[in-house]
């Protein structure tokens with residue numbers, strides 16, 4: 001669909017965001033007979049964290065040794081917060097859908113042992129395929145159509161509205177149920193594929209009263225050649241690293257952590273000299289984008305050391321998001337969440353789920369949320385889209401024109417970034433610094449609320465507000481965990497033997513965060529009352 | 531960031547306008563599109579895949595301008611280099627099955 005003035009649509013299920021989670025949600029709902037609309041800030045096929053990169057995914061059959069090993073690895077890395085039954089369900093669902101992709105003729109490569117290899121997909125090829133699949137299933141796609149406001153009826157989600165990037169005109173979709181699949185939040189750090197991932201879905205869900213979880217586990221960064229966007233950390237498994245004095249770094253352990261430690265003292269360089277020739281070839285033909293920063297600057301990364309840096313990835317490869325139950329249901333009737341938009345704690349625990357778990361989680365929760373949303377919409381009966389739905393919030397926007405709005409909003413975004421992006425804010429945290437950030441972010445929230453994304457020159461106001469709100473939940477959640485665990489690293493508190501607990505958060509005017517039990521989450525099925 | 535939209539190569543199909551996730555290009559009636567919002571470019575290189583005639587060049591520098599000349603890029607074989615490696619052809623993925631990423635998992639160093 002292309003931009004039209006004041007578009008009004010009706011659907012059983014509307015999906016916000018067309019990355020893998022949104023695509024699987026839309027496809028699943030459509031297969032159950034629902035009328036589905038996907039609204040996408042960018043373009044379904046190129047937008048989001050998967051599209052721009054390659055996506056390692058866990059291909060492990062139910063009951064297989066591979067699945068058992070994958071589960072063990074999750075458990076080992078999750079610092080007590082992984083839920084085995086959910087990991088198993090995610091892996092089972094992923095395997096089932098990879099089988100369907102195979103049946104549909106997706107071009108999985110054959111490895112040298114003659115077997116299909118389904119453990120990694122090129123994001124842009126995968127999403128091209130999914131887009132075509134959606135169109136064939138009759139799904140309506142709105143590209144370049146960012147969502148900014150949920151519609152509600154009687155406490156239930158009843159649709160969503162937003163604007164066309166081209167014309168600035170508004171669109172509205174009245175729907176029986178809403179799936180938030182708008183990805184995570186990387187605060188415009190420059191990490192690959194994250195420019196549209198500004199936490200918009202978190203803000204919309206919180207405006208309706210949904211809880212978030214795992215926002216404490218957000219100390220997530222990706223290694224990239226300095227000055228580039230290419231945060232493809234996998235290649236550094238075969239790297240030798242050098243510190244500021246040119247000495248070889250001999251430490252072993254988490255690569256991000258080693259790089260972070262040394263970056264605080266000066267430049268860090270890497271060379272991919274440990275990759276054997278066969279692998280070099282494999283990387284070149286498999287994931288050509290790894291080499292763009294090198295080839296285009298005339299560097300041979302296998303022999304010539306190059307400077308590296310860390311770019312913040314937040315909840316994209318980290319953990320936090322909207323709290324969901326097993327069918328993707330949030331706290332609100334009719335509102336579902338999937339992928340990076342949903343809290344990934346049950347799958348990844350306290351550690352980043354990079355390299356496989358995230359892609360599997362996006363796929364599985366997408367399927368569940370799409371199915372749950374279709375069932376919910378069906379339970380409402382045929383008049384679902386005729387409910388008198390109203391904008392879920394008036395929080396945003398005072399509808400005032402500001403002369404320098406563009407510059408002021410850019411200034412707010414920079415100030416929020418200052419509280420989140422630096423290594424001494426999110427990689428290493430301390431109670432004292434968190435307290436300062438909390439105060440500054442409270443002020444920034446007041447500042448950002450003066451703008452209205454619907455006015456010319458203020459188009460980035462909603463993203464700015466979403467990032468401000470997300471930063472506040474991150475800081476509040478980090479303050480609530482006075483221990484180091486996983487990717488929450490406190491300089492003023494070591495890892496404790498404390499029993500693992502989760503931290504929930506939420507609220508806009510007043511942000512809250514509190515301990516909760518592992519099993520405190522929305523009920524399995526939250527169908528509307530008959 | 532995106533640095534080149536070649537007027538000599540471009541056939542005004544507007545696929546880049548459609549496919550860029552960050553709405554960087556703007557269509558122009560009866561003409562070729564323009565790079566209208568370079569500051570929003572996320573350096574994802576994906577527009578190069580969708581351009582059927584290799585008229586686009588994305589510099590790998592994400593936070594700095596890099597002045598380029600079309601002749602020089604063509605000489606260095608950089609126009610369409612990413613598209614060719616990925617096996618895309620006329621805005622369609624044709625190289626999916628030639629992905630050799632599996633070699634990264636052969637020595638059991640990386641386990642998902």
Ligand SMILES: Cc1cc2nc3c(=O)[nH]c(=O)nc-3n(C[C@H](O)[C@H](O)[C@H](O)COP(=O)(O)OP(=O)(O)OC[C@H]3O[C@@H](n4cnc5c(N)ncnc54)[C@H](O)[C@@H]3O)c2cc1C
Pocket residue numbers: 016017018019020021022039040041042043047048049050051053054055056057145146147148181182183184191192193194196197198200201222230231232313316317338339340341353354355356357358359360362
């Ligand atoms: C460089 C990199 C490499 C990675 N590699 C791996 C890997 O190998 N294996 C792995 O498991 N994980 C990996 N990840 C993580 C993985 O990419 C994500 O977990 C995955 O993309 C999540 O899918 P998603 O659909 O939830 O979000 P995304 O793929 O990010 O999609 C979200 C979509 O929502 C859209 N959107 C955002 N806001 C709005 C709005 N307001 N209105 C409408 N639409 C909106 C966005 O434009 C985007 O298209 C990697 C991440 C990065 C950054």
Ligand code: SF4
Pocket residue numbers: 531532549550551552553554570571572573574575576577578588
């Ligand atoms: S590199 Fe990506 S963001 Fe930049 S113009 Fe091309 S498609 Fe758009």
Ligand code: SF4
Pocket residue numbers: 535536539540541542543544545546547562563580581582583584585586
């Ligand atoms: S995709 Fe290529 S040919 Fe088509 S309009 Fe853009 S630059 Fe021109």
